[in-house]
Structures are given as C-alpha cells and as structure tokens.
Amino acid sequence: MDASNYLYISALLFTIGAVGVVVRRNAIVVFMCIELMLNAANLSFVTFSRINGNLDGQVMAFFTMVVAACEVVVGLAIIVAIYRSRRSASVDDASLLKR
C-alpha cells in the first residue's frame, strides 16, 4: 500500500459529495455534501504534501478550511433567511426564477 491510496479515497468522497448535491433536496444536506467535497479536496492536498515532501499543501488545506468555515456561516444564514420567507428548507421550493 502506498500514499496514493488516500487519493483514491479522496476521489470517491468527492464523487459521493457531488451526487449528494444533485440528488438530495434538503438544503442543509446539500450543504453538508458540499462540505464533504471540500474535505475530500483537503485530503488530496495533505496527501500531495506528503508525496512532495513540503508543507505547501498543508497550508493550502488550512486556507480551504477557513474558506469552508466562512462558507458555512454565510450559507446557513441564507438557508435561515429562505426558510423564514418560504417556510421550507427544500431546494425545489426556491424556484422564483422558473415562473
């Protein structure tokens, strides 16, 4: 077994997250799947950092975590705002542009 096995796991987790974003309807679950994709990318960063023998990848993963935290804060505030006006957390219900 070598370090690239982590890359396979990362690819699988990213794919699963992408499917979740498309398939699930609850906005919060969709959001968690986006977090899963970000985490999968982070695992790749850390693995490449190990393969290349420098810490740049870890610093990038650290930045990704900060961006993800910002994204969670703003995204959840948007979900709460939508829930207040439409009384629903389903992504299908926010379809004003369609009609």
Next chain:
Amino acid sequence: MMQLAIEVGQTATPEAVMFWILGPLAVLAALGMLLVKKAVHSAILMAFVMVVLAVFYIAQDAVFLGIVQVVVYTGAVMMLFLFILMLVGVDSSDSLTETIRGLRPIAITAAVGFGGLMVSLLGRATLGRDAIGLSAANADGNVEGIGYLLFSRFVWPFEVISALLVTAALGAMVLAHQPRSSKKTTQRQQSINRFRGESIATAAGLPAPGVYARHNAVDVPALLPDGTPAPNSVNASLKARGDMLDSNTFDLKKISTQVEEEK
C-alpha cells in the same frame, strides 16, 4: 538510500491496517449520508467522516491539520449544522422521492463516469519517483513549519483570508437580521388594551396555576372561588402538549378535625 525511499513512500503496516479499516468505513458513511432519510442522521454520518479524515491527516504527518479538523469541523461547523437543523426543523424536503424525473439515473451515471475517470487517472498517473515523506519538512515540528510558511511566503493570502472571515461574519449578521414587522407596543398602549379589550375579566392578569397548600406545580390549574378549576391559569404550551393535570386529584376528600398539639 533506495531502501529509505521505499520505506517512506510506502505506508508502514500499522498505517495500512488503519487505512483499510477506516477508509471503507468513511466511504460507507459518506454513502449513508445520501441514503438516510433524516437530515440529523446525515449530519452524524458527516461528523464521522470528518473524524476519520482527521485521523488520516494525523497519520500523514499533518498533526496540526488533524487537530484543526476536529476542532473546526466536528466541533464548530457540525455544531452549527445541527443548530440550524434544530431551527429549521423537519419538513417534507427530507423525503427521498424524486421530484425531477430521470434526475437520479442521470446523476448516478455521471457520478460513476466521473469517479471511474478519476480513479483510472490516478491508477495511470506516475510521479516518476517515490513519495518523499514529511520527515525532513517536519524536522522543526509540524506547527512550526506551517507557522513559518504562513508568516513568510503565504502572509498575503493569510491577511486576505482574515478579511474574508470578518466579511463573512458581518454578512451572516446582515442576512440573519430581520426588522420588526410590527411596532413595539408601549406600556401606555398595553394598559389601554388591557382595560378596553373585549373583557375586563383578565384586566388584573390571569390567575396563577396551582392549588395552593395542596399542589402548586405549574401544570395544575388554579381553583376559582367556587371550587371549579381555571384552565386559563396553565401555560398554553403545557395544555397543547396534554401535560395539564386535573385539579380534583388534589381536593381534600375529608378534612381532619383532630389537631395534634405540637410540643
């Protein structure tokens, strides 16, 4: 030298055992996130995946990131998710029925294609050398190494990202803020409403719950002067939950006239 490269590039046996136990579990938990019905269960499976990733980070000599992963993700972010789940509650969006026809087969086909592409790409890609490992980069310690990079080469991105954090906090406050839809009633207005309302019976306030001297809990209606219970003395949400007791249970059946002298 060659031997060392192989040793560093190949994960040692304990790491392999850890990987082959936790890796499939993480993938299963991630798949479970898609398949379980309730959003709360999804959140718990997500927390599990994040803890597994933290273990992977620590196993790959990224100690600082592993700890940050536990603190930031499983600690703060998942807590925020659960908090919003509690606020929003459970609604119809939890159902797994397909609303756009043909979406699911297309999504799964695309995912299998994408995942297959990634995995086969990874299988074919060669680095041309063995993995180096972080023992040299981490010689002064992992935290020191990352700190050195953050405050030398990456100092500008670091500053920009701090501005992003402040902006996000402000943005969340603006988004979540809601102006009052009705004007706040003044004390004068409240007093007028009380006395010129539909009935003056509650002008002095509602009766307090509890049959005094027998039972004074909040879930027991008070007794009116004629002995009948007053249901409006009990909190409406207790009544709605069906937690209101019957005052008659606490009636004195027989009044004892014997008085024992106290010594």
